[in-house]
Amino acid sequence: MSHRDYYAGIALRLLSAFLITAMSAAVHGVAATVPVGQIMFWRSAIALIPILGYMAWRGNFPAALLSRYPRLHATRGLLGAVSMALSFLSLAYLPVANAQALAYLAPVLSLPMAAFLLREKLSAPIIAAVALGFAGVIALLWEALDMPGEGALIGVAAGLAYAFTMAFVRVHTKRMTVTESSSTIAFYFAVVAALVGLATLPFGWVALDGTHYVWLILAGLLGGIGHIVSNEATARAPVSTLAPFDFTGLIWALGFDLILFATFPGPLGLVGVAAITAAALLVTFAGHPRRIAPGK
Numbered sequence: 001m002s003h004r005d006y007y008a009g010i011a012l013r014l015l016s017a018f019l020i021t022a023m024s025a026a027v028h029g030v031a032a033t034v035p036v037g038q039i040m041f042w043r044s045a046i047a048l049i050p051i052l053g054y055m056a057w058r059g060n061f062p063a064a065l066l067s068r069y070p071r072l073h074a075t076r077g078l079l080g081a082v083s084m085a086l087s088f089l090s091l092a093y094l095p096v097a098n099a100q101a102l103a104y105l106a107p108v109l110s111l112p113m114a115a116f117l118l119r120e121k122l123s124a125p126i127i128a129a130v131a132l133g134f135a136g137v138i139a140l141l142w143e144a145l146d147m148p149g150e151g152a153l154i155g156v157a158a159g160l161a162y163a164f165t166m167a168f169v170r171v172h173t174k175r176m177t178v179t180e181s182s183s184t185i186a187f188y189f190a191v192v193a194a195l196v197g198l199a200t201l202p203f204g205w206v207a208l209d210g211t212h213y214v215w216l217i218l219a220g221l222l223g224g225i226g227h228i229v230s231n232e233a234t235a236r237a238p239v240s241t242l243a244p245f246d247f248t249g250l251i252w253a254l255g256f257d258l259i260l261f262a263t264f265p266g267p268l269g270l271v272g273v274a275a276i277t278a279a280a281l282l283v284t285f286a287g288h289p290r291r292i293a294p295g296k
Contacts, residue, residue, distance in 0.1 A: 009237025010245060012229050017249035019226030024087070024096055024103075025256035026219035030212050031092035037200025039088050039216065040081065044194035046220020047227065051190060054228050055183045064184045072176055076185065077192025079169050084193055086162035093155030095263050097253040101140035101272070102159025103166070104133070104247050126241065129282040133247040136275030139268045140250065174234050182231030190224065247276035 027039060055061035067073060090099040145156060176185055208216070233242055251273055257263040265272075 005236040006241070009233045009235075009242060012233035012236065013242045013245040014248060016226050016230035016233055017246055018252050019222050019229060021096070021100060021249040021252040021256065023219050023222035023226055024091055024100060024253065025260060026215045026222060027088055028091045028096050028099070028261070029215040030219075031088055034206055034208070034212060034216075035200065035204065036085050036088045036092070037197045037203065038205045039197070039219070040084055040200075041194050041197030042216040043084070043219045043223050044190045044197060046217055047190045047224030048187070048194075050221055050224040051183060051186045051228060055187070058183065060181065060183070064181055065187065067180060067184055067188070069176070069179060072172075072180070073185070073188035074192065076169065076172050076176060077189045078196070079165060079172065080189045081193040081196040083162055083165045083169055085196075086158045086165065090155045090159035090162060093151040094159065095257050095261065097250060097257050097263075097265060097269065098140060098143065099155065099159055100250050100253040101137045102156065102163055104137055104163075104250065104276075125282060126244070129244045129279040132282065133244050133276050133279035136247065136250075136272035136279065139272035139275065140265065142268050143266060170234070173231065177231065177235040182228055182235060185231050186224065186227040189227065244279045244282075247279055250276050 023043070027043065030039060052061065055064045058064075087099070087103060090102060094102075141156070145152070173185060254265060254269070254273060257265075
């Protein structure tokens with residue numbers, strides 16, 4: 001792994017954190033009135049536009065649609081669809097920042113999986129950075145659990161389940177990038193997720209108005225671009241290096257909550273943001289993680 005790829009991977013992960021958080025804000029804008037399956041369909045179907053555009057820009061369309069490992073894409077697509085449904089359910093009941101806080105437990109859970117499955121050796125600074133970021137997440141979770149009513153509990157449960165499933169998706173995606181391009185992975189995920197969302201049509205969709213369409217189209221475009229950028233980051237740097245940078249999305253989430261939905265965290269939330277920011281800065285100067293040599 002070159003220094004150029006290492007820092008390019010970090011930069012791409014930072015960009016993907018912003019894009020995915022913006023997508024989450026768009027989903028939050030409709031999640032209270034539109035069923036999760038309907039949101040999944042629109043988000044995934046619209047995401048095909050930037051994904052196919054990216055393929056054409058790279059000059060590998062339609063060749064990128066071909067894959068020697070369709071079962072890997074099917075597995076990744078189904079796992080990703082489950083993760084997406086849980087994430088959207090969490091966003092239906094929680095503010096963006098609190099839902100994102102739960103979502104960012106996924107990188108923490110992915111680290112031991114990366115060490116075991118991908119043989120990535122975790123350096124002490126990276127472990128310390130993730131621990132600091134995890135402490136910041138806990139501070140934000142405390143506020144989420146303090147919310148009245150059963151809705152917050154449903155949102156927290158869905159967010160925790162999302163974090164667990166997404167940890168598997170991240171490691172699975174990392175292994176796929178060895179043979180599959182990021183655009184191919186993103187394309188088949190969007191197709192599978194759109195089909196899963198469409199399958200919920202008999203269970204009741206709602207009529208959409210102009211505001212719904214704006215939020216859903218934004219969610220699809222931002223999600224599609226964010227997915228490509230995230231996969232490109234994963235192909236360039238180890239999972240353990242990129243994980244702490246996902247926490248920066250919480251800063252954007254706080255901004256979206258304040259500007260779009262007129263909510264703001266209390267003192268614990270601000271402490272959480274400070275801890276997460278410090279974790280990202282720490283890992284920037286932590287150096288390169290190393291792979292464990294076979295047999296050691």
